[in-house]
Amino acid sequence: MSKNSEDTLKRIHEFFSAEPDAEEKAWGLIHEFYHQVLTYMEEKHITRANLSKKLGKSRSAITQIFNKTPNISVLKMVEIADAVGVDLVITTRKKIETVKTGTRAGASQKAAAGSSGRYIAPPAPNQATVIPPVVRDRQIGYPASEIEKGSDNEDITPY
């Protein structure tokens, strides 16, 4: 392997293993927000056409909304959440842990997973997060909606 490739690999490893900075945490919140919205829309059979009607915006505007940036406004998040019928609140990881497991902050990751099996990262002091409006058991496999043709791959377990 050339020196250049070795350097690239080193940078990649350092970048991926580094604990997230503020910008990356912001991306995490945005990704999580859209995951919750998309999950809720799927469960309630809300289409993007429905959403554009409710928000009084064009389909292309909805596409733009979902083409996210970390600078989405709180107002826009609440508008989207309201349109699909999800309530958003802000809390801290510490409070989530207390509510879900009754354990003190800093408890083990296993304990923090709670009865839903959903992992909650170790708490950081004063770190705010959006409480997921929908908490489901996690299963391994492709989302059913995205399997459009039968799979012959034995390693893939659709549900």
Add this chain to the structure above:
Amino acid sequence: MLKLKVTFDEIRIPLSYGAPKFGIFHVIVNGRPKVMEIFDGLQETEKKRIKRLIGFMATQPDFKSDDLRWQLKNYQYGELKPRHHRFFFFISYRNNIVFFDYLEKKKGSVSDEHYESINKKRIFYEQEFRRYIEKNS
């Protein structure tokens, strides 16, 4: 294609992302990390967006995002698609996600021919990955 020397490299995600359910790998072809070379050249904000998304992929197998298609119609691979970037991956062998190709999307949608050609690479890399895992386990 058969003359290529292929190996794989595993990427570790931060502990604070949670317990991984998938391993994350990328291909090294003839000594070059061909997908991660492109990733390395992206803007910082883009890299952080993708890194966080890969973190969700590793920890939440049903994670939903407009930037992510777990499986493309008619194919056994998926794509990460933030903006005009297309990072292709397959899921194989003991729940591992393997990034194996990249495409920068120009105007319009990616053609069927492109997807078909990427699928041929996927078949090749998936066989190599199985060999790699069996050899190293």
